[in-house]
Amino acid sequence: MKYVGKGLAKTDAIAISTGKPVYTEDLAPANALVVKILRSPHAFARITAIDTSKAKLVAGVECILTYKDVPQVRFTLAGQSYPEPSPYDRLILDPIVRYVGDEVAIIAAVDEKAANAAMKLIKVSYEIFEPVLDFEQAIDHTSVVHPESDLFCNFPIGMDKERNICSSHTVAVGDVEEELKKCDIVIEETYYTQAQAHAMMETFRSFTYLDHAGRLVIVSSTQVPFHIRRHVARALELPASKVRVIKPRIGGGFGGKQTGSGDVFAALVSLTTGKPAMYIYSRTETFSATTSRHAMRLKVRLGADKEGFIRALDIENLSDTGAYGEHSSTTFSVCGEKTLPLYNKTRAVRYHGHAVYTNKMPAGALRGYGATQGTFALESAVNQLAARLSLDPAELRLKNLIKEGETCLIYQGKVLNSSALDRCIAKGKELIGWNEKYPRRELPDGKVRSVGMAVTMQGSGIAGIDTASIEIRLSDAGEYTLLTGSTDMGTGSDTVLAQIAAEVLQTSPDNIVVHAADTDVSPYDPGSYASSTAYVTGMAALQAAEDLKQQIIEQAAKLLTVTPAEIDFDGQVLRTTDGSKSMTLAKLAEIQVLGAGKRQLVGNATCGSPISPPPFIAGFVEVEVDPATGVVELLDYVAVVDCGTVLNANLARIQVEGGIAQGIGMALYEDVRYSRRGKMQTNNFMQYKIPCRKDVGKITVAFEASYEPTGPFGAKSIGEVVINTPPPAIAHAVYNAVGAKVTRLPITPERVFMGMKSQTK
Numbered sequence: 135m136k137y138v139g140k141g142l143a144k145t146d147a148i149a150i151s152t153g154k155p156v157y158t159e160d161l162a163p164a165n166a167l168v169v170k171i172l173r174s175p176h177a178f179a180r181i182t183a184i185d186t187s188k189a190k191l192v193a194g195v196e197c198i199l200t201y202k203d204v205p206q207v208r209f210t211l212a213g214q215s216y217p218e219p220s221p222y223d224r225l226i227l228d229p230i231v232r233y234v235g236d237e238v239a240i241i242a243a244v245d246e247k248a249a250n251a252a253m254k255l256i257k258v259s260y261e262i263f264e265p266v267l268d269f270e271q272a273i274d275h276t277s278v279v280h281p282e283s284d285l286f287c288n289f290p291i292g293m294d295k296e297r298n299i300c301s302s303h304t305v306a307v308g309d310v311e312e313e314l315k316k317c318d319i320v321i322e323e324t325y326y327t328q329a330q331a332h333a334m335m336e337t338f339r340s341f342t343y344l345d346h347a348g349r350l351v352i353v354s355s356t357q358v359p360f361h362i363r364r365h366v367a368r369a370l371e372l373p374a375s376k377v378r379v380i381k382p383r384i385g386g387g388f389g390g391k392q393t394g395s396g397d398v399f400a401a402l403v404s405l406t407t408g409k410p411a412m413y414i415y416s417r418t419e420t421f422s423a424t425t426s427r428h429a430m431r432l433k434v435r436l437g438a439d440k441e442g443f444i445r446a447l448d449i450e451n452l453s454d455t456g457a458y459g460e461h462s463s464t465t466f467s468v469c470g471e472k473t474l475p476l477y478n479k480t481r482a483v484r485y486h487g488h489a490v491y492t493n494k495m496p497a498g499a500l501r502g503y504g505a506t507q508g509t510f511a512l513e514s515a516v517n518q519l520a521a522r523l524s525l526d527p528a529e530l531r532l533k534n535l536i537k538e539g540e541t542c543l544i545y546q547g548k549v550l551n552s553s554a555l556d557r558c559i560a561k562g563k564e565l566i567g568w569n570e571k572y573p574r575r576e577l578p579d580g581k582v583r584s585v586g587m588a589v590t591m592q593g594s595g596i597a598g599i600d601t602a603s604i605e606i607r608l609s610d611a612g613e614y615t616l617l618t619g620s621t622d623m624g625t626g627s628d629t630v631l632a633q634i635a636a637e638v639l640q641t642s643p644d645n646i647v648v649h650a651a652d653t654d655v656s657p658y659d660p661g662s663y664a665s666s667t668a669y670v671t672g673m674a675a676l677q678a679a680e681d682l683k684q685q686i687i688e689q690a691a692k693l694l695t696v697t698p699a700e701i702d703f704d705g706q707v708l709r710t711t712d713g714s715k716s717m718t719l720a721k722l723a724e725i726q727v728l729g730a731g732k733r734q735l736v737g738n739a740t741c742g743s744p745i746s747p748p749p750f751i752a753g754f755v756e757v758e759v760d761p762a763t764g765v766v767e768l769l770d771y772v773a774v775v776d777c778g779t780v781l782n783a784n785l786a787r788i789q790v791e792g793g794i795a796q797g798i799g800m801a802l803y804e805d806v807r808y809s810r811r812g813k814m815q816t817n818n819f820m821q822y823k824i825p826c827r828k829d830v831g832k833i834t835v836a837f838e839a840s841y842e843p844t845g846p847f848g849a850k851s852i853g854e855v856v857i858n859t860p861p862p863a864i865a866h867a868v869y870n871a872v873g874a875k876v877t878r879l880p881i882t883p884e885r886v887f888m889g890m891k892s893q894t895k
Contacts, residue, residue: 336385682737753859793856
């Protein structure tokens with residue numbers, strides 16, 4: 135192929151490097167009102183009185199809104215398929231506040247100074263309740279986080295809100311209890327994964343105004359513009375036709391901007407005042423008043439026979455969804471969906487449990503979306519099984535892994551079309567030097583070097599739900615405009631879509647202008663989430679390009695008075711197979727939009743998939759552990775990836791490197807922590823540690839391609855799977871080094887040291 139698979143530079147690479155891209159804040163006019171939010175100092179309370187009279191007297195204040203001034207329609211901020219599986223459990227402003235940072239009042243003023251001054255003058259009285267802060271104590275707690283009667287679910291998600299259960303889920307095949315009794319070895323362990331912050335560079339922000347027709351326009355740094363339009367329309371009781379959402383360049387998201395933080399507040403100010411409004415979240419607000427990864431407790435029972443074949447798997451999950459249920463049921467289910475199929479020699483499997491409400495900041499979408507938590511638990515248990523059996527953990531996995539052409543208990547007869555995971559493992563062992571380094575080596579200075587591993591799978595879009603549309607126009611000059619509703623949040627997806635279309639149309643990607651994410655102009659796309667863009671939107675781009683190419687050939691055949699079968703098209707010239715007649719694409723394009731043609735050629739396609747083909751990764755790590763302190767230093771991380779056909783070698787590699795670094799952060803450093811009264815203690819980068827370049831060691835990335843027949847040119851996804859392996863692989867290496875079995879993330883020196891001590895007792 136000429137363009138697909140090549141490491142082409144991002145279309146906006148130079149612009150980004152030179153500071154030229156236009157972000158949300160850059161588009162707001164200088165006279166836009168500044169929006170600020172007064173937030174709750176209490177984890178759980180009811181507003182008994184709120185006095186804004188003095189605040190409204192501050193010069194420059196345009197409006198102050200409380201729960202008395204806003205629509206009373208419950209909605210969700212989760213940018214998901216429609217109807218949303220997330221519960222409609224929030225109001226724009228609610229008399230009940232459910233976490234420290236929940237919204238109490240909206241202030242809009244001509245400048246930040248006036249807004250801040252007014253905020254300080256608002257007087258609020260609260261009836262304080264006992265908060266639910268420990269998610270393991272949430273079920274049947276004396277405090278009920280959501281006592282309201284108008285909470286609504288579109289689907290039966292197993293909610294029992296009187297018991298603080300947001301959602302419940304069970305999937306089971308076979309008799310797990312009976313199979314566990316038959317197993318020679320049973321691993322039973324409880325694992326804890328922490329809440330993790332997104333830590334994107336650009337905080338949440340939204341700029342709103344009313345256009346000449348009185349329509350509400352929202353310019354937002356969002357991954358999900360079409361979902362934002364629906365959320366805001368519902369919350370403000372507007373027809374969707376009265377709301378337009380535009381997504382400019384995004385300064386990172388990682389799933390956080392799949393939730394609509396901030397848009398509805400700025401929108402309400404513009405509707406109230408008739409003026410442009412801008413709400414920029416501070417870094418502290420982004421940490422403490424948006425969403426984080428779901429903290430989970432996963433109880434694993436893993437049964438195997440003496441030969442090492444895994445015969446039974448039972449995972450019981452308890453997930454902390456925080457104060458509101460955005461993404462609660464879907465993240466919970468994905469945790470099981472992306473772990474149970476991985477090892478398919480099982481005779482019985484079960485995944486079950488609850489997502490519970492607590493009085494902490496809501497949890498939401500974060501790269502990996504439940505698979506990250508499930509992978510840590512399952513892969514740690516598999517590594518424990520290998521140790522019990524005295525088997526090489528790589529060989530144990532090769533015995534049990536689902537392979538191409540096979541099925542598993544929960545696939546219900548569906549066959550895995552593509553997998554190179556066995557080759558990924560073999561390549562990873564070679565690159566890390568597994569056979570020479572496993573399991574450990576003692577150094578002269580008393581430190582120990584060791585290796586560890588894990589494998590993982592993810593998905594590519596949401597099967598049977600996500601659909602994306604692409605429109606490609608042939609311009610009057612013979613170039614192309616590709617219209618998409620997908621959102622490039624720094625991944626380079628606009629570049630990849632141009633590559634796919636260019637490959638079909640036999641032109642340079644430079645001849646394709648990608649116009650993305652304006653709900654008035656773009657064809658529908660669910661947005662950038664669920665690892666869907668390359669697979670779902672990419673296939674739509676391929677089909678739209680094929681549609682346009684066929685139209686080009688048919689129109690040329692009419693003009694040259696031959697049949698379409700007699701036309702050859704090389705991307706620039708259309709000529710008859712005998713060479714007697716020809717026409718340039720530029721001339722055809724000109725004719726089509728003038729009187730002679732009377733039809734601009736436009737290719738269209740809408741694509742969805744009944745399956746979600748999994749990408750795979752084998753992750754290998756080498757660490758150095760100091761037994762005297764428990765300090766873990768990461769030396770080398772090897773990730774070998776099967777994402778089907780690699781669409782852009784450079785961009786794919788960057789995705790892997792970034793995801794591995796983010797996974798290392800979750801494994802060793804990152805932890806959203808709260809005080810005993812529910813105030814977030816890690817609400818800035820001084821308190822919340824993410825890994826720097828010196829912390830991640832050497833990262834080596836390689837690819838082992840499979841071919842996914844349902845994907846564009848054989849491609850699958852890569853965006854999320856890349857974060858999943860570092861936590862279990864690093865925990866495995868630590869165990870191999872010093873015998874410390876760390877089952878709770880992050881893997882701090884204290885936990886390593888205490889784990890070592892517990893082994894000596």
